[in-house]
Amino acid sequence: MRALFNAARTGIAEVRVHKMRSVLSFMAIAVGSVVFIDSFATIVSTYDRLQKQKEVSGIARLKITQDYDQTNSNPDEYTPPPNITYETAMSLKSKLPGLYMVSPEFQNWRNTLEFEGKRVVTTINGVTPEWAKRDFVYKLKGRFLDWQDLENKLRVCVLVRKAVPPPSNELTKTRMKQWNYTAAFDVLVSHNDMLGKTVKIDGVTFTVVGILEELSPSKQPDLIMPQARDYKVLAPATTLAHYGFFDEEYDSLDLNVDAGDENNFEESLKLIENFLKIRFGGDEFFMIDNQMETINEAIDASVKQSLVTISLGMLAFLAGGIGIMNITLATVFARTKEIGIRRAVGATRGDIMLQFIVEAAMLGLIGGVLGSGLGYLWGVPVKELLGMGASPIKPWMPAVSVLIAAFTAFVFALYPAWVAASLKPADALRTE
């Protein structure tokens, strides 16, 4: 312990005497520390985002739609695919109760919505309460659709209120202007408290039971699957069928399914295919889009990106470590005579090694602290100033960075310290 203390004292004296050399060593490690903290923050934010995305979007997702692309050589043998109906969805849900979500969906375009004498063009989606189980990036005012609404085909609806686009998004603004996009529906819903009021959609009166307020872009978790989520009005699928918004004889629903457990995904997929075969005499009429693969690819891509980022951080430390090694080796050669003197008065090889290692570790420690400060400055105020968004720097990141900096310096000082300790006292003393 005393030897360590003595080595530390000598180290402090060396740092003070050789200011330029010390500053160069600090900087070598400090740069590594800055990059490392930035990498860490990026990885943590990527991981957090992925976790949120998984929670919101789920992983074991698939989408069943009609497949019109059957390749029959003889057009006379072509059989149009059967329609997916609300009843199909309910049957699938009851046959496979292990599925987390079976959400049938139908979209009708160019409907007219009337409210207090104002008329706007909108779209309407026929859904069930299952719709809200995934990709729900809204704040709900009032209530969402429930099973009673569907069973009783009630004329109730939920309106979607768009988030205010970020003010910096000038490009979107310009494009919206170019396309003469007035977003009348969005303006109507934003400017009026329509909860509990009645609206007319294509002449049918609906009561607004809920408003879905889209979260602001900064609070909105990114969805793993980029989907066209241009929802405006949601109503019970059964109500829309009953009032002729779609005809189950001609129109088919899409089925969004979440198997829930990714481990049982393959089994669920087989059961669904089996269900379709039994019900429709074959599953070739349907396209089952395995979204889990896409989602996993997206996750893998994020993980790979994180690995690249952390590799950059490690490379920066490696460069810093090589800098420390280089400077320590130069120090050993410059202080060969001193090593000889210390050996002559009784220093062991261990004492000499300890001295150089402690000196380098101190440089690493100081560099790490300096780098952590710079890393915070770069990650928070500077990035915000540059409009890059502050990095989520957690208190443990600078602490880990300082430890890694000291450890890197320690590891890279081992060789120069060994060189110093291996010098024969008589040879070292002869050096001028």
Added chain:
Amino acid sequence: MSISCSDLSKTYEGGHAGWPALRGVSFEIKPGEFVAVTGPSGCGKSTLLNILGLLDEPSGGRYLLNGRSILEMSDGERSDFRRDELGFIFQSFNLLNRLPAADNVCLPMMYAGIPRAEMHHRAHELLAKVGLKGKEKKTPLELSGGERQRVAIARALANAPKILLADEPTGNLDSASSREIMDALLKLHAEGITVIMVTHDRELAARAQRNLRMKDGRLEE
């Protein structure tokens, strides 16, 4: 502490067959002796002193320090021996110029694990003994040649060694300073320390108890 060398040789690497610095040197030094090793430049005096001081290893022969062969000692044991039993004085002083005189004297005690306060107290005492009271905080560069060598003597005495090895201790000094250093060495010898001094100055060598004359790596006693 006795010294016994028999058939000691040292060959430096380099050249076709190496360069022999010592060729079969044999002698004994009894505890408390003052021995001067003399001879012309390049005769192997410093090589012999380095081997005696465990700073270098012989290529052949036997060197017993207090009855123990140095070849059987580990590097750590040799370091301990240098620290506790031996003291060195060099021609070029070999002080650490950025440290004050007191800290230079403390160096061997630091490696001996002596507490800081005790170490500094002893360093001040030793510097006073060699006539450098009040100059403890001066760095070697602020001292004269004679004063620097006295700091080196104080450092050599730090751990109360039994043997003092001096390699041309007056080589870089004027005659007055040389006399002072020689007087100091004689005084230490009188206190019971074995002194082995390498010098080419016959006048100084004459003041030693015994002379070992060397020529071409051999002893001509």
